[in-house]
Amino acid sequence: xxVVAASGRVWQRNWLVYRRLWHRSLAFGFLQPVLFLTAMGIxxxxxxxxASLEAFGGVEYIHWLGPGLLAAMAMQTATFESTYPIxxxxxxxxxxxxxxxxxxxxxxxxxxxxxxTAFRIGSLAAVFLLVLTLFGIxxxxxxLLAVPVAILVGVAFSACLIAFTATQKNDVGFSAxxxxxxxxxxxxxGTFFPLAQLPDAAQAVAWATPLFHGVELIRGSIxxxxxxxxxxxxxxxxxxxxxxxxxxxxxxxxxxxxx
Amino acid sequence: MTTPETSTSLVHARGLTKRYANGFTAVxxxxxxxxxxxxxxxxxxxxxxxTSTMRMIACSSPVxxxxxxxxxxxxxxxxxxxxSKLGVVPQIDNLDTExxxxxNLEMYARYFDIPRxxxxxxxxxxxxxxxxxxxxxxxxxxxxxxxxxxxxxxxxLINEPELVILDExxxxxxxxxxxxxxxxxxxxxxxxxxxxxTTHYMDEAEQLCDHLVVMDKAKIVAEGxxxxxxxxxxxxxxxxxxxxxxxxxxxxxxxxxxxxxxxxLPDRLLLYTADGERTLEQVNLRKIPIxxxxxxxxxxxxxFLRLTGRSLVE
Numbered sequence: 001x002x003v004v005a006a007s008g009r010v011w012q013r014n015w016l017v018y019r020r021l022w023h024r025s026l027a028f029g030f031l032q033p034v035l036f037l038t039a040m041g042i043x044x045x046x047x048x049x050x051a052s053l054e055a056f057g058g059v060e061y062i063h064w065l066g067p068g069l070l071a072a073m074a075m076q077t078a079t080f081e082s083t084y085p086i087x088x089x090x091x092x093x094x095x096x097x098x099x100x101x102x103x104x105x106x107x108x109x110x111x112x113x114x115x116x117t118a119f120r121i122g123s124l125a126a127v128f129l130l131v132l133t134l135f136g137i138x139x140x141x142x143x144l145l146a147v148p149v150a151i152l153v154g155v156a157f158s159a160c161l162i163a164f165t166a167t168q169k170n171d172v173g174f175s176a177x178x179x180x181x182x183x184x185x186x187x188x189x190g191t192f193f194p195l196a197q198l199p200d201a202a203q204a205v206a207w208a209t210p211l212f213h214g215v216e217l218i219r220g221s222i223x224x225x226x227x228x229x230x231x232x233x234x235x236x237x238x239x240x241x242x243x244x245x246x247x248x249x250x251x252x253x254x255x256x257x258x259x
Numbered sequence: 260m261t262t263p264e265t266s267t268s269l270v271h272a273r274g275l276t277k278r279y280a281n282g283f284t285a286v287x288x289x290x291x292x293x294x295x296x297x298x299x300x301x302x303x304x305x306x307x308x309x310t311s312t313m314r315m316i317a318c319s320s321p322v323x324x325x326x327x328x329x330x331x332x333x334x335x336x337x338x339x340x341x342x343s344k345l346g347v348v349p350q351i352d353n354l355d356t357e358x359x360x361x362x363n364l365e366m367y368a369r370y371f372d373i374p375r376x377x378x379x380x381x382x383x384x385x386x387x388x389x390x391x392x393x394x395x396x397x398x399x400x401x402x403x404x405x406x407x408x409x410x411x412x413x414x415x416l417i418n419e420p421e422l423v424i425l426d427e428x429x430x431x432x433x434x435x436x437x438x439x440x441x442x443x444x445x446x447x448x449x450x451x452x453x454x455x456x457t458t459h460y461m462d463e464a465e466q467l468c469d470h471l472v473v474m475d476k477a478k479i480v481a482e483g484x485x486x487x488x489x490x491x492x493x494x495x496x497x498x499x500x501x502x503x504x505x506x507x508x509x510x511x512x513x514x515x516x517x518x519x520x521x522x523x524l525p526d527r528l529l530l531y532t533a534d535g536e537r538t539l540e541q542v543n544l545r546k547i548p549i550x551x552x553x554x555x556x557x558x559x560x561x562x563f564l565r566l567t568g569r570s571l572v573e
Binding site: 099 | 279280319320321338345353354355358362366370372414
Protein backbone atom coordinates (compact mmCIF):
# COMPACT_ATOMS: atom_id res chain seq x y z
CA UNK A 1 0.00 0.00 0.00
CA UNK A 2 1.40 3.38 -0.98
CA VAL A 3 1.73 6.33 1.39
CA VAL A 4 -1.06 8.07 -0.52
CA ALA A 5 -3.41 5.08 -0.24
CA ALA A 6 -2.63 4.73 3.47
CA SER A 7 -3.24 8.47 3.96
CA GLY A 8 -6.60 7.92 2.35
CA ARG A 9 -7.43 5.31 5.01
CA VAL A 10 -6.55 7.75 7.80
CA TRP A 11 -8.83 10.27 6.09
CA GLN A 12 -11.53 7.64 5.69
CA ARG A 13 -11.53 6.90 9.41
CA ASN A 14 -12.32 10.55 10.14
CA TRP A 15 -15.04 10.50 7.50
CA LEU A 16 -16.60 7.42 9.12
CA VAL A 17 -17.00 9.38 12.36
CA TYR A 18 -17.94 12.67 10.69
CA ARG A 19 -20.65 11.32 8.39
CA ARG A 20 -22.92 10.94 11.40
CA LEU A 21 -22.71 14.65 12.20
CA TRP A 22 -21.85 16.42 8.95
CA HIS A 23 -25.24 18.13 8.70
CA ARG A 24 -24.80 19.60 12.17
CA SER A 25 -21.30 20.78 11.37
CA LEU A 26 -22.36 22.45 8.14
CA ALA A 27 -25.43 24.02 9.78
CA PHE A 28 -23.14 25.65 12.36
CA GLY A 29 -20.83 26.60 9.51
CA PHE A 30 -23.77 28.43 7.93
CA LEU A 31 -25.17 30.01 11.08
CA GLN A 32 -21.88 31.38 12.39
CA PRO A 33 -21.12 33.76 9.48
CA VAL A 34 -24.80 34.79 9.28
CA LEU A 35 -24.69 35.89 12.92
CA PHE A 36 -21.31 37.62 12.60
CA LEU A 37 -22.18 39.44 9.40
CA THR A 38 -25.53 40.57 10.80
CA ALA A 39 -24.13 41.81 14.10
CA MET A 40 -20.90 43.36 12.94
CA GLY A 41 -21.41 43.96 9.25
CA ILE A 42 -24.91 45.37 9.36
CA UNK A 43 -25.00 46.49 13.00
CA UNK A 44 -21.64 48.22 13.22
CA UNK A 45 -21.33 48.88 9.50
CA UNK A 46 -24.44 51.09 9.58
CA UNK A 47 -22.72 53.45 12.02
CA UNK A 48 -19.81 54.14 9.68
CA UNK A 49 -19.95 57.34 7.63
CA UNK A 50 -18.98 57.45 3.94
CA ALA A 51 -15.85 59.33 5.00
CA SER A 52 -14.74 56.65 7.43
CA LEU A 53 -15.37 53.95 4.83
CA GLU A 54 -12.50 55.45 2.84
CA ALA A 55 -10.21 53.51 5.17
CA PHE A 56 -11.82 50.27 3.91
CA GLY A 57 -10.98 51.03 0.32
CA GLY A 58 -14.35 52.58 -0.35
CA VAL A 59 -16.39 49.35 0.02
CA GLU A 60 -19.17 48.81 2.52
CA TYR A 61 -17.92 47.52 5.87
CA ILE A 62 -19.78 44.20 5.58
CA HIS A 63 -18.07 43.58 2.22
CA TRP A 64 -14.71 44.28 3.77
CA LEU A 65 -15.38 42.23 6.91
CA GLY A 66 -16.90 39.09 5.36
CA PRO A 67 -13.77 37.80 3.59
CA GLY A 68 -11.65 38.52 6.68
CA LEU A 69 -13.97 36.38 8.78
CA LEU A 70 -13.70 33.56 6.25
CA ALA A 71 -9.90 33.55 6.60
CA ALA A 72 -10.18 33.64 10.39
CA MET A 73 -12.63 30.71 10.33
CA ALA A 74 -10.08 28.66 8.41
CA MET A 75 -7.43 29.38 11.05
CA GLN A 76 -9.69 28.72 14.03
CA THR A 77 -11.17 25.49 12.67
CA ALA A 78 -7.74 24.15 11.66
CA THR A 79 -6.29 25.03 15.06
CA PHE A 80 -9.06 23.35 16.97
CA GLU A 81 -9.03 20.24 14.75
CA SER A 82 -5.25 19.87 15.17
CA THR A 83 -5.03 20.20 18.93
CA TYR A 84 -7.55 18.25 21.04
CA PRO A 85 -8.53 15.63 18.43
CA ILE A 86 -4.87 14.95 17.56
CA UNK A 87 -3.94 14.75 21.25
CA UNK A 88 -6.77 12.27 21.68
CA UNK A 89 -5.38 10.08 18.91
CA UNK A 90 -1.85 10.27 20.33
CA UNK A 91 -2.57 9.83 24.04
CA UNK A 92 -6.09 9.45 25.31
CA UNK A 93 -7.67 7.21 22.68
CA UNK A 94 -4.35 5.83 21.35
CA UNK A 95 -5.72 5.66 17.80
CA UNK A 96 -2.29 6.24 16.26
CA UNK A 97 -0.79 3.39 18.25
CA UNK A 98 -3.46 1.12 16.73
CA UNK A 99 -2.89 2.47 13.22
CA UNK A 100 0.88 2.08 13.54
CA UNK A 101 0.44 -1.65 14.22
CA UNK A 102 -0.77 -1.88 10.61
CA UNK A 103 1.05 -0.96 7.39
CA UNK A 104 -0.07 2.66 7.94
CA UNK A 105 3.01 4.77 8.78
CA UNK A 106 3.59 8.13 10.46
CA UNK A 107 3.84 9.99 7.17
CA UNK A 108 0.46 8.62 6.10
CA UNK A 109 -1.03 9.72 9.40
CA UNK A 110 0.27 13.27 8.91
CA UNK A 111 -0.91 13.44 5.28
CA UNK A 112 -4.25 11.83 6.14
CA UNK A 113 -4.94 14.33 8.92
CA UNK A 114 -3.88 17.27 6.74
CA UNK A 115 -6.11 15.94 3.97
CA UNK A 116 -8.92 15.78 6.47
CA THR A 117 -8.34 19.39 7.56
CA ALA A 118 -8.35 20.36 3.89
CA PHE A 119 -11.72 18.67 3.40
CA ARG A 120 -13.26 20.19 6.51
CA ILE A 121 -12.05 23.71 5.76
CA GLY A 122 -12.96 23.33 2.10
CA SER A 123 -16.55 22.37 2.86
CA LEU A 124 -16.92 25.08 5.51
CA ALA A 125 -15.39 27.68 3.18
CA ALA A 126 -17.88 26.69 0.46
CA VAL A 127 -20.76 27.20 2.90
CA PHE A 128 -19.22 30.49 4.02
CA LEU A 129 -18.96 31.61 0.41
CA LEU A 130 -22.63 30.77 -0.05
CA VAL A 131 -23.48 33.02 2.90
CA LEU A 132 -21.34 35.82 1.45
CA THR A 133 -23.21 35.39 -1.83
CA LEU A 134 -26.56 35.63 -0.04
CA PHE A 135 -25.37 38.86 1.61
CA GLY A 136 -24.51 40.21 -1.85
CA ILE A 137 -20.80 40.41 -1.11
CA UNK A 138 -19.50 38.17 -3.89
CA UNK A 139 -18.79 40.08 -7.10
CA UNK A 140 -17.27 37.67 -9.61
CA UNK A 141 -16.30 34.01 -10.11
CA UNK A 142 -12.87 35.02 -8.83
CA UNK A 143 -14.43 34.53 -5.40
CA LEU A 144 -14.21 30.76 -5.89
CA LEU A 145 -10.46 31.14 -5.43
CA ALA A 146 -11.21 31.89 -1.76
CA VAL A 147 -11.95 28.18 -1.16
CA PRO A 148 -8.49 26.82 -2.09
CA VAL A 149 -6.86 29.75 -0.30
CA ALA A 150 -8.87 28.99 2.85
CA ILE A 151 -7.73 25.37 2.53
CA LEU A 152 -4.12 26.54 2.26
CA VAL A 153 -4.52 28.69 5.39
CA GLY A 154 -6.10 25.69 7.12
CA VAL A 155 -3.42 23.13 6.28
CA ALA A 156 -0.59 25.59 7.02
CA PHE A 157 -1.96 26.14 10.54
CA SER A 158 -2.89 22.48 10.91
CA ALA A 159 0.62 21.23 10.04
CA CYS A 160 2.27 23.56 12.56
CA LEU A 161 -0.23 22.64 15.27
CA ILE A 162 0.13 18.90 14.72
CA ALA A 163 3.88 19.45 15.14
CA PHE A 164 3.19 21.35 18.37
CA THR A 165 0.63 18.87 19.69
CA ALA A 166 3.02 15.96 19.13
CA THR A 167 5.38 17.52 21.70
CA GLN A 168 2.74 18.08 24.40
CA LYS A 169 2.25 15.80 27.43
CA ASN A 170 -1.16 17.29 28.33
CA ASP A 171 -3.64 19.85 27.01
CA VAL A 172 -2.44 22.79 29.14
CA GLY A 173 -0.49 24.24 26.20
CA PHE A 174 -3.59 24.42 24.03
CA SER A 175 -5.31 27.17 26.01
CA ALA A 176 -2.09 29.19 25.69
CA UNK A 177 -2.18 28.65 21.91
CA UNK A 178 -5.75 29.92 21.73
CA UNK A 179 -5.15 32.82 24.11
CA UNK A 180 -1.78 34.04 22.91
CA UNK A 181 -1.66 32.98 19.25
CA UNK A 182 -5.10 32.44 17.75
CA UNK A 183 -6.94 35.33 19.41
CA UNK A 184 -4.29 38.02 18.72
CA UNK A 185 -4.07 36.85 15.10
CA UNK A 186 -7.86 36.91 14.86
CA UNK A 187 -7.94 40.54 16.09
CA UNK A 188 -4.84 42.03 14.46
CA UNK A 189 -4.54 40.48 10.99
CA GLY A 190 -6.67 43.02 9.15
CA THR A 191 -9.79 40.99 9.85
CA PHE A 192 -11.91 43.70 11.49
CA PHE A 193 -10.02 46.89 10.62
CA PRO A 194 -7.28 47.88 8.18
CA LEU A 195 -3.75 47.44 9.40
CA ALA A 196 -3.03 51.04 8.38
CA GLN A 197 -4.81 52.03 11.60
CA LEU A 198 -1.95 50.52 13.59
CA PRO A 199 1.47 52.08 14.30
CA ASP A 200 4.14 51.21 11.72
CA ALA A 201 5.89 48.74 14.01
CA ALA A 202 2.66 46.83 14.60
CA GLN A 203 2.02 46.73 10.86
CA ALA A 204 5.42 45.17 10.32
CA VAL A 205 4.63 42.52 12.94
CA ALA A 206 1.32 41.75 11.22
CA TRP A 207 3.15 41.25 7.93
CA ALA A 208 5.29 38.62 9.59
CA THR A 209 2.29 36.64 10.88
CA PRO A 210 0.39 34.08 8.82
CA LEU A 211 -3.29 34.99 9.06
CA PHE A 212 -2.68 38.43 7.55
CA HIS A 213 -1.52 36.81 4.31
CA GLY A 214 -4.60 34.59 4.21
CA VAL A 215 -6.90 37.56 4.85
CA GLU A 216 -5.30 39.58 2.05
CA LEU A 217 -5.59 36.75 -0.48
CA ILE A 218 -9.16 35.83 0.42
CA ARG A 219 -10.35 39.44 0.49
CA GLY A 220 -8.62 40.05 -2.83
CA SER A 221 -10.37 37.03 -4.37
CA ILE A 222 -13.85 37.79 -3.07
CA UNK A 223 -13.78 41.51 -3.83
CA UNK A 224 -12.01 40.76 -7.13
CA UNK A 225 -9.17 43.07 -6.12
CA UNK A 226 -6.15 40.74 -6.08
CA UNK A 227 -2.92 42.67 -6.36
CA UNK A 228 -0.59 40.77 -8.73
CA UNK A 229 2.43 42.31 -7.00
CA UNK A 230 1.68 41.10 -3.48
CA UNK A 231 -0.53 38.02 -4.04
CA UNK A 232 2.42 35.69 -4.86
CA UNK A 233 4.20 36.82 -1.68
CA UNK A 234 1.15 36.01 0.44
CA UNK A 235 0.73 32.61 -1.23
CA UNK A 236 4.45 31.81 -0.91
CA UNK A 237 4.38 32.64 2.81
CA UNK A 238 1.53 30.19 3.41
CA UNK A 239 3.09 27.47 1.24
CA UNK A 240 6.42 27.71 3.07
CA UNK A 241 4.62 27.61 6.41
CA UNK A 242 2.73 24.52 5.25
CA UNK A 243 5.95 22.82 4.11
CA UNK A 244 7.93 23.55 7.27
CA UNK A 245 4.96 22.62 9.46
CA UNK A 246 4.51 19.29 7.69
CA UNK A 247 8.20 18.43 8.06
CA UNK A 248 8.12 19.13 11.79
CA UNK A 249 4.78 17.34 12.19
CA UNK A 250 6.26 14.14 10.79
CA UNK A 251 9.50 14.49 12.77
CA UNK A 252 7.79 15.24 16.09
CA UNK A 253 5.15 12.57 15.69
CA UNK A 254 7.85 10.00 14.87
CA UNK A 255 9.74 10.96 18.05
CA UNK A 256 6.54 10.73 20.03
CA UNK A 257 5.17 7.46 18.68
CA UNK A 258 8.28 5.39 17.90
CA UNK A 259 10.58 5.73 20.93
CA MET B 260 21.41 -14.00 6.35
CA THR B 261 19.78 -17.40 6.51
CA THR B 262 21.13 -19.57 9.29
CA PRO B 263 19.48 -22.82 10.35
CA GLU B 264 17.75 -20.97 13.19
CA THR B 265 16.23 -18.20 11.09
CA SER B 266 14.78 -20.62 8.58
CA THR B 267 12.78 -22.48 11.22
CA SER B 268 11.94 -19.66 13.61
CA LEU B 269 9.37 -16.94 13.09
CA VAL B 270 11.19 -14.56 15.36
CA HIS B 271 14.94 -14.80 15.77
CA ALA B 272 16.77 -12.55 18.24
CA ARG B 273 20.47 -12.46 19.15
CA GLY B 274 21.94 -9.88 21.49
CA LEU B 275 18.72 -7.89 21.15
CA THR B 276 19.04 -4.63 23.06
CA LYS B 277 16.76 -1.65 23.67
CA ARG B 278 18.20 1.50 25.16
CA TYR B 279 15.98 4.58 25.37
CA ALA B 280 17.08 8.15 24.73
CA ASN B 281 17.31 8.78 28.49
CA GLY B 282 19.97 6.03 28.74
CA PHE B 283 17.70 3.44 30.38
CA THR B 284 18.39 -0.10 29.12
CA ALA B 285 15.04 -1.89 28.98
CA VAL B 286 16.27 -5.00 27.14
CA UNK B 287 19.89 -6.06 27.56
CA UNK B 288 21.23 -8.46 24.95
CA UNK B 289 18.58 -11.20 24.88
CA UNK B 290 18.58 -14.30 22.62
CA UNK B 291 15.44 -16.25 21.75
CA UNK B 292 13.70 -18.08 18.90
CA UNK B 293 9.95 -18.33 18.38
CA UNK B 294 8.95 -21.50 16.52
CA UNK B 295 5.98 -21.52 14.15
CA UNK B 296 2.69 -22.87 15.52
CA UNK B 297 3.77 -22.51 19.14
CA UNK B 298 2.72 -20.20 21.94
CA UNK B 299 5.80 -18.41 23.19
CA UNK B 300 5.65 -16.63 26.51
CA UNK B 301 7.61 -13.84 28.13
CA UNK B 302 7.13 -14.13 31.86
CA UNK B 303 8.39 -11.53 34.25
CA UNK B 304 7.40 -8.76 36.64
CA UNK B 305 6.45 -5.27 35.50
CA UNK B 306 9.51 -3.44 34.19
CA UNK B 307 11.40 -6.61 33.24
CA UNK B 308 11.59 -5.54 29.57
CA UNK B 309 8.75 -7.64 28.16
CA THR B 310 6.80 -4.81 26.56
CA SER B 311 9.96 -3.24 25.09
CA THR B 312 10.80 -6.60 23.52
CA MET B 313 7.26 -6.87 22.14
CA ARG B 314 7.41 -3.38 20.69
CA MET B 315 10.65 -4.16 18.87
CA ILE B 316 9.13 -7.33 17.41
CA ALA B 317 6.05 -5.36 16.37
CA CYS B 318 8.30 -2.81 14.63
CA SER B 319 6.88 0.02 16.71
CA SER B 320 10.14 0.71 18.53
CA PRO B 321 13.55 0.72 16.83
CA VAL B 322 16.12 -1.94 17.78
CA UNK B 323 19.13 -0.32 19.50
CA UNK B 324 21.57 -3.20 19.05
CA UNK B 325 21.67 -6.83 18.07
CA UNK B 326 19.99 -9.01 15.47
CA UNK B 327 16.24 -9.33 15.10
CA UNK B 328 14.39 -11.01 12.29
CA UNK B 329 10.59 -11.26 12.25
CA UNK B 330 8.95 -13.65 9.76
CA UNK B 331 12.29 -13.73 7.97
CA UNK B 332 12.43 -9.95 7.58
CA UNK B 333 14.39 -7.10 9.14
CA UNK B 334 12.32 -4.64 11.22
CA UNK B 335 14.79 -1.85 10.38
CA UNK B 336 14.05 -1.92 6.68
CA UNK B 337 10.90 -3.98 6.19
CA UNK B 338 8.62 -2.74 8.96
CA UNK B 339 5.66 -2.24 6.64
CA UNK B 340 5.83 -5.77 5.21
CA UNK B 341 6.26 -7.28 8.68
CA UNK B 342 3.35 -5.33 10.11
CA SER B 343 1.08 -6.57 7.33
CA LYS B 344 1.63 -10.13 8.67
CA LEU B 345 1.35 -9.36 12.38
CA GLY B 346 -1.59 -9.14 14.74
CA VAL B 347 -0.97 -6.95 17.79
CA VAL B 348 -2.99 -6.92 21.00
CA PRO B 349 -1.56 -4.07 23.11
CA GLN B 350 -1.45 -3.95 26.88
CA ILE B 351 -3.85 -0.98 27.04
CA ASP B 352 -6.92 -1.15 24.79
CA ASN B 353 -6.73 1.18 21.82
CA LEU B 354 -10.04 0.45 20.15
CA ASP B 355 -11.60 3.33 18.25
CA THR B 356 -14.25 4.54 20.71
CA GLU B 357 -15.84 6.77 18.09
CA UNK B 358 -16.76 3.77 15.94
CA UNK B 359 -19.09 0.82 16.51
CA UNK B 360 -17.88 -2.72 17.25
CA UNK B 361 -18.28 -3.73 13.62
CA UNK B 362 -16.77 -0.54 12.24
CA ASN B 363 -13.69 -1.11 14.39
CA LEU B 364 -12.97 -4.32 12.50
CA GLU B 365 -13.95 -2.99 9.07
CA MET B 366 -11.86 0.15 9.46
CA TYR B 367 -8.88 -1.85 10.70
CA ALA B 368 -9.19 -4.06 7.63
CA ARG B 369 -8.92 -0.91 5.51
CA TYR B 370 -5.61 -0.05 7.18
CA PHE B 371 -4.36 -3.41 5.90
CA ASP B 372 -5.75 -2.67 2.46
CA ILE B 373 -8.00 -5.73 2.64
CA PRO B 374 -10.72 -5.64 -0.06
CA ARG B 375 -14.16 -4.76 1.27
CA UNK B 376 -15.90 -8.08 0.54
CA UNK B 377 -13.10 -10.07 2.20
CA UNK B 378 -13.14 -7.66 5.15
CA UNK B 379 -16.91 -8.08 5.53
CA UNK B 380 -16.69 -11.84 5.56
CA UNK B 381 -13.80 -11.90 8.05
CA UNK B 382 -15.58 -9.38 10.26
CA UNK B 383 -18.61 -11.68 10.47
CA UNK B 384 -16.45 -14.70 11.27
CA UNK B 385 -14.32 -12.92 13.84
CA UNK B 386 -17.25 -11.34 15.67
CA UNK B 387 -18.67 -14.82 16.00
CA UNK B 388 -15.31 -16.25 17.07
CA UNK B 389 -15.00 -13.76 19.94
CA UNK B 390 -18.73 -14.03 20.71
CA UNK B 391 -19.54 -10.42 20.01
CA UNK B 392 -21.80 -10.89 16.98
CA UNK B 393 -24.80 -9.65 18.93
CA UNK B 394 -22.99 -6.44 19.85
CA UNK B 395 -21.87 -5.65 16.30
CA UNK B 396 -23.83 -2.40 16.03
CA UNK B 397 -23.06 -1.16 19.54
CA UNK B 398 -20.60 1.53 20.47
CA UNK B 399 -17.35 0.31 22.03
CA UNK B 400 -17.43 2.30 25.25
CA UNK B 401 -20.25 0.48 27.08
CA UNK B 402 -18.61 -2.94 26.51
CA UNK B 403 -17.11 -4.70 29.52
CA UNK B 404 -13.34 -5.02 29.90
CA UNK B 405 -13.44 -8.64 28.76
CA UNK B 406 -15.50 -7.80 25.68
CA UNK B 407 -13.13 -5.00 24.72
CA UNK B 408 -10.19 -7.38 25.00
CA UNK B 409 -11.98 -9.93 22.82
CA UNK B 410 -12.76 -7.24 20.27
CA UNK B 411 -9.10 -6.19 20.31
CA UNK B 412 -8.12 -9.80 19.67
CA UNK B 413 -10.62 -10.08 16.81
CA UNK B 414 -9.19 -6.87 15.38
CA UNK B 415 -5.66 -8.30 15.58
CA LEU B 416 -6.82 -11.31 13.50
CA ILE B 417 -8.44 -9.30 10.69
CA ASN B 418 -5.37 -9.65 8.44
CA GLU B 419 -5.00 -13.39 9.13
CA PRO B 420 -1.61 -12.78 10.74
CA GLU B 421 1.22 -15.29 10.74
CA LEU B 422 2.16 -14.13 14.20
CA VAL B 423 -0.07 -12.74 16.97
CA ILE B 424 1.53 -10.66 19.70
CA LEU B 425 -0.41 -10.32 22.93
CA ASP B 426 0.93 -7.99 25.61
CA GLU B 427 -0.57 -8.98 28.97
CA UNK B 428 -3.85 -10.10 27.42
CA UNK B 429 -5.78 -10.69 30.63
CA UNK B 430 -4.38 -8.06 32.99
CA UNK B 431 -7.23 -6.33 34.78
CA UNK B 432 -9.93 -8.84 33.85
CA UNK B 433 -12.11 -10.76 36.28
CA UNK B 434 -11.55 -14.56 36.53
CA UNK B 435 -14.53 -15.47 34.34
CA UNK B 436 -13.46 -13.10 31.57
CA UNK B 437 -9.90 -14.42 31.79
CA UNK B 438 -11.02 -18.02 31.37
CA UNK B 439 -13.16 -17.15 28.35
CA UNK B 440 -10.21 -15.33 26.83
CA UNK B 441 -7.82 -18.21 27.50
CA UNK B 442 -10.27 -20.58 25.90
CA UNK B 443 -10.44 -18.40 22.74
CA UNK B 444 -6.65 -18.13 22.62
CA UNK B 445 -6.39 -21.87 22.99
CA UNK B 446 -8.75 -22.28 20.02
CA UNK B 447 -6.57 -19.88 18.08
CA UNK B 448 -3.52 -21.98 18.90
CA UNK B 449 -5.29 -25.13 17.78
CA UNK B 450 -5.87 -23.52 14.40
CA UNK B 451 -2.08 -23.31 14.05
CA UNK B 452 -1.47 -19.67 14.92
CA UNK B 453 1.85 -18.65 16.41
CA UNK B 454 1.40 -16.59 19.55
CA UNK B 455 3.78 -14.45 21.56
CA UNK B 456 2.36 -13.64 24.97
CA THR B 457 3.75 -11.51 27.75
CA THR B 458 2.37 -11.96 31.19
CA HIS B 459 3.18 -11.58 34.83
CA TYR B 460 0.66 -14.24 35.75
CA MET B 461 2.23 -17.65 36.18
CA ASP B 462 -1.12 -19.40 35.71
CA GLU B 463 -1.52 -17.70 32.36
CA ALA B 464 1.97 -18.72 31.32
CA GLU B 465 1.32 -22.34 32.35
CA GLN B 466 -2.09 -22.43 30.67
CA LEU B 467 -1.17 -20.96 27.33
CA CYS B 468 2.53 -21.23 26.64
CA ASP B 469 4.43 -24.12 25.07
CA HIS B 470 7.71 -22.38 25.59
CA LEU B 471 8.66 -19.71 28.08
CA VAL B 472 11.44 -17.31 28.73
CA VAL B 473 11.64 -15.75 32.15
CA MET B 474 12.75 -12.13 32.07
CA ASP B 475 14.07 -10.11 34.95
CA LYS B 476 15.83 -6.76 34.92
CA ALA B 477 16.15 -6.58 31.13
CA LYS B 478 17.67 -10.08 30.80
CA ILE B 479 16.43 -13.60 30.13
CA VAL B 480 17.15 -15.65 33.24
CA ALA B 481 15.70 -19.02 32.17
CA GLU B 482 14.08 -20.70 29.21
CA GLY B 483 12.10 -23.86 28.52
CA UNK B 484 8.61 -25.34 28.63
CA UNK B 485 6.66 -24.65 31.85
CA UNK B 486 7.21 -28.28 32.88
CA UNK B 487 10.96 -28.18 32.14
CA UNK B 488 11.40 -24.94 34.02
CA UNK B 489 9.62 -26.31 37.05
CA UNK B 490 11.64 -29.53 36.93
CA UNK B 491 14.90 -27.66 36.53
CA UNK B 492 14.43 -24.87 38.99
CA UNK B 493 12.11 -26.24 41.62
CA UNK B 494 11.21 -29.45 43.40
CA UNK B 495 8.15 -31.51 42.62
CA UNK B 496 6.16 -30.28 45.60
CA UNK B 497 6.06 -27.38 47.98
CA UNK B 498 5.03 -27.37 51.62
CA UNK B 499 3.70 -24.00 52.70
CA UNK B 500 3.83 -23.38 56.45
CA UNK B 501 2.28 -20.55 58.45
CA UNK B 502 3.10 -19.84 62.08
CA UNK B 503 1.63 -17.81 64.89
CA UNK B 504 3.41 -14.55 65.65
CA UNK B 505 6.55 -15.21 67.64
CA UNK B 506 6.85 -18.90 66.80
CA UNK B 507 8.53 -18.19 63.51
CA UNK B 508 11.21 -16.02 65.12
CA UNK B 509 12.05 -18.75 67.64
CA UNK B 510 12.42 -21.57 65.08
CA UNK B 511 16.21 -21.35 65.28
CA UNK B 512 16.94 -23.80 62.53
CA UNK B 513 14.47 -26.48 63.68
CA UNK B 514 13.43 -26.93 60.03
CA UNK B 515 16.98 -27.52 58.84
CA UNK B 516 17.44 -30.62 56.73
CA UNK B 517 13.73 -31.13 56.11
CA UNK B 518 13.70 -29.70 52.60
CA UNK B 519 15.98 -29.11 49.61
CA UNK B 520 15.51 -25.39 50.06
CA UNK B 521 13.51 -23.08 52.27
CA UNK B 522 12.17 -19.79 51.02
CA UNK B 523 11.07 -17.20 53.56
CA LEU B 524 8.13 -15.01 52.54
CA PRO B 525 6.70 -12.32 54.80
CA ASP B 526 3.58 -14.36 55.65
CA ARG B 527 4.80 -17.95 55.27
CA LEU B 528 7.69 -20.34 54.71
CA LEU B 529 8.01 -22.43 51.54
CA LEU B 530 9.70 -25.82 51.92
CA TYR B 531 10.82 -27.24 48.57
CA THR B 532 10.70 -31.01 48.66
CA ALA B 533 9.93 -34.04 46.52
CA ASP B 534 7.17 -35.27 48.84
CA GLY B 535 5.26 -32.57 50.70
CA GLU B 536 3.18 -34.90 52.86
CA ARG B 537 6.28 -36.71 54.16
CA THR B 538 8.00 -33.44 54.96
CA LEU B 539 4.89 -32.31 56.83
CA GLU B 540 4.99 -35.54 58.88
CA GLN B 541 8.61 -34.81 59.79
CA VAL B 542 7.70 -31.26 60.79
CA ASN B 543 5.00 -32.68 63.05
CA LEU B 544 7.41 -35.26 64.48
CA ARG B 545 9.71 -32.45 65.53
CA LYS B 546 6.74 -30.94 67.35
CA ILE B 547 7.06 -27.57 65.67
CA PRO B 548 3.85 -25.60 66.40
CA ILE B 549 2.44 -24.64 62.98
CA UNK B 550 -0.70 -22.59 62.43
CA UNK B 551 -1.52 -24.11 59.04
CA UNK B 552 0.11 -26.23 56.34
CA UNK B 553 -0.53 -26.67 52.64
CA UNK B 554 1.04 -29.13 50.23
CA UNK B 555 0.96 -28.22 46.55
CA UNK B 556 2.80 -28.85 43.30
CA UNK B 557 5.55 -26.48 42.26
CA UNK B 558 4.46 -23.73 39.88
CA UNK B 559 6.07 -21.07 37.74
CA UNK B 560 5.77 -18.75 40.73
CA UNK B 561 8.30 -20.94 42.54
CA UNK B 562 10.58 -20.97 39.52
CA PHE B 563 10.47 -17.21 39.44
CA LEU B 564 11.12 -16.90 43.15
CA ARG B 565 14.09 -19.22 42.80
CA LEU B 566 15.56 -17.39 39.84
CA THR B 567 15.11 -13.84 41.03
CA GLY B 568 14.54 -14.04 44.76
CA ARG B 569 11.30 -12.11 44.29
CA SER B 570 7.62 -12.80 43.72
CA LEU B 571 6.11 -12.17 40.28
CA VAL B 572 3.16 -10.13 41.46
CA GLU B 573 4.19 -7.95 44.35
